[in-house]
Amino acid sequence: MCDTCGCNLTPGNKHLAFKPVAKGATAVSVLKGLLAKNDDQAAHNREHFDRRGILAINLMSSPGSGKTALLEATLVALKNEFTCAVIEGDLETENDAERIRAKGVQAHQIVTGTACHLDAHLVHDALHHMTLDDVDILFIENVGNLVCPASFDLGQHLNVTLLSVTEGDDKPAKYPVMFRAADAMLLTKTDLLAVLDDFDPDKAETHLRHLANPAPVMRLSARKDLGMDAWLTWLREQLAAQRARVAIGQSRRPAIQSDGMKYHSVATS
Amino acid sequence: MHELAVAQALVEQVDAVIDQHNATSASLIRVRIGPLAGVVPELLATAFPLAAAGSRMERAVLDLVTAPIKVRCQTCGAETEAAMNRLICGACGDWHTQVISGDELLLESVELETAPSPTPES
Numbered sequence: 001m002c003d004t005c006g007c008n009l010t011p012g013n014k015h016l017a018f019k020p021v022a023k024g025a026t027a028v029s030v031l032k033g034l035l036a037k038n039d040d041q042a043a044h045n046r047e048h049f050d051r052r053g054i055l056a057i058n059l060m061s062s063p064g065s066g067k068t069a070l071l072e073a074t075l076v077a078l079k080n081e082f083t084c085a086v087i088e089g090d091l092e093t094e095n096d097a098e099r100i101r102a103k104g105v106q107a108h109q110i111v112t113g114t115a116c117h118l119d120a121h122l123v124h125d126a127l128h129h130m131t132l133d134d135v136d137i138l139f140i141e142n143v144g145n146l147v148c149p150a151s152f153d154l155g156q157h158l159n160v161t162l163l164s165v166t167e168g169d170d171k172p173a174k175y176p177v178m179f180r181a182a183d184a185m186l187l188t189k190t191d192l193l194a195v196l197d198d199f200d201p202d203k204a205e206t207h208l209r210h211l212a213n214p215a216p217v218m219r220l221s222a223r224k225d226l227g228m229d230a231w232l233t234w235l236r237e238q239l240a241a242q243r244a245r246v247a248i249g250q251s252r253r254p255a256i257q258s259d260g261m262k263y264h265s266v267a268t269s
Numbered sequence: 270m271h272e273l274a275v276a277q278a279l280v281e282q283v284d285a286v287i288d289q290h291n292a293t294s295a296s297l298i299r300v301r302i303g304p305l306a307g308v309v310p311e312l313l314a315t316a317f318p319l320a321a322a323g324s325r326m327e328r329a330v331l332d333l334v335t336a337p338i339k340v341r342c343q344t345c346g347a348e349t350e351a352a353m354n355r356l357i358c359g360a361c362g363d364w365h366t367q368v369i370s371g372d373e374l375l376l377e378s379v380e381l382e383t384a385p386s387p388t389p390e391s
Contacts, residue, residue, distance in 0.1 A: 024382060024383045024384065025296060025380060025381060025382050025383065026290065026292070026380070026381050026383065027297075027378055027379070027380045027381070028286060028290060028378060028379055028380075028381060029377070029378045030282070030286055030376045030377065030378055030379055031375055031376070031377060031378075032282065032375065032376050033373075033374060033375060033376075034275060034278055034279055034282065034300065034374045034375065034376050035275065035278055035374060036278075036282065037278055037281060037282070038278065115271075115274070116271055117271050117274075119274065147271075147307065148271035148307070150307050151271060151275075151306065151307040151308065151374075152271075172354070173354040173355075174354070176305065176353050176354040176356075177305055177306070177307035178307075180305065180356070207354075209364045210354065210355050210356065210357055210364060211354065211356050211364075212340065212356040212357065212364050212365065212366040212367070212368070214365070
């Protein structure tokens with residue numbers, strides 16, 4: 001494809017070429033992802049993780065669905081098995097990082113000010129404040145928000161999306177961009193299901209399937225230590241899979257993004 | 270709400286295109302957005318003038334093209350249109366599908382202005 005002979009014309013852009021363009025004006029076809037700069041930085045972050053054999057997991061959910069409580073319980077459970085580290089993203093305060101440090105785990109807080117999501121550059125800056133040498137699993141707790149974080153690759157290998165049972169079971173249908181990006185969906189605070197008659201875990205799972213997402217759905221309560229074993233087993237499997245990938249020089253991006261890239265490059269070549 | 274960040278990324282990319290082609294400014298910027306990209310075209314259109322203020326594209330027209338959502342069924346092979354929160358096969362109803370259009374966020378093309386070259390009349 002070139003920008004001079006017209007071979008880049010498509011039904012979508014040809015009216016540009018045939019418009020009487022003013023002298024000294026040219027139309028060029030670009031066909032590049034708008035967030036290419038973020039994606040380049042994310043790829044760089046992923047190389048950092050892969051070089052050290054680290055599994056990086058991006059946790060996303062609404063505010064208050066229990067991301068930090070899940071991390072606290074997970075870090076305690078894995079304390080003697082793996083070295084974990086945490087990047088916390090919030091608009092303000094060091095509160096979450098302090099909660100993680102209280103469990104004896106390295107944590108770096110990103111304070112975004114007014115920004116509603118983390119991006120690859122913020123994560124990269126955070127990595128420079130951390131000691132990654134012996135880390136097995138890095139958790140990135142994104143800003144509590146079911147909209148914006150879904151659009152920004154951070155360099156993670158997996159997206160884990162939480163849905164607490166105090167929210168509606170139709171959240172995957174309402175926020176399809178977020179839930180489509182999930183490599184695992186955790187239904188949290190399930191100890192409260194007994195007193196909530198309007199949340200149906202099966203319906204939540206059906207809504208997820210309607211997004212063509214085959215991700216495992218795990219039901220748990222971090223506070224009451226219910227269902228944690230399945231989650232911890234999944235984490236162990238994912239770390240083993242990451243080590244196997246690293247051993248043969250491969251990596252992994254959250255599923256939908258690589259699929260999307262594949263189809264769009266086919267569509268535009 | 271993150272559309273301003275997207276608009277800033279767009280301005281950076283178009284700026285690079287202007288440099289690559291030794292142009293002076295951009296007059297039209299065409300972006301292709303699928304509903305599943307998580308970017309609202311109206312909000313991006315509002316954010317763009319803020320991000321582009323003072324740049325070489327501040328007078329550019331931003332043309333936002335919406336891409337349709339299409340899925341390919343892994344079970345029956347059909348390609349059908351789908352709704353944003355119902356990405357199931359339109360032919361057989363299976364949810365084992367892959368999105369083949371509708372999640373893109375692409376800078377498609379840019380129309381550039383170049384300075385008239387100072388060639389003397391012969």
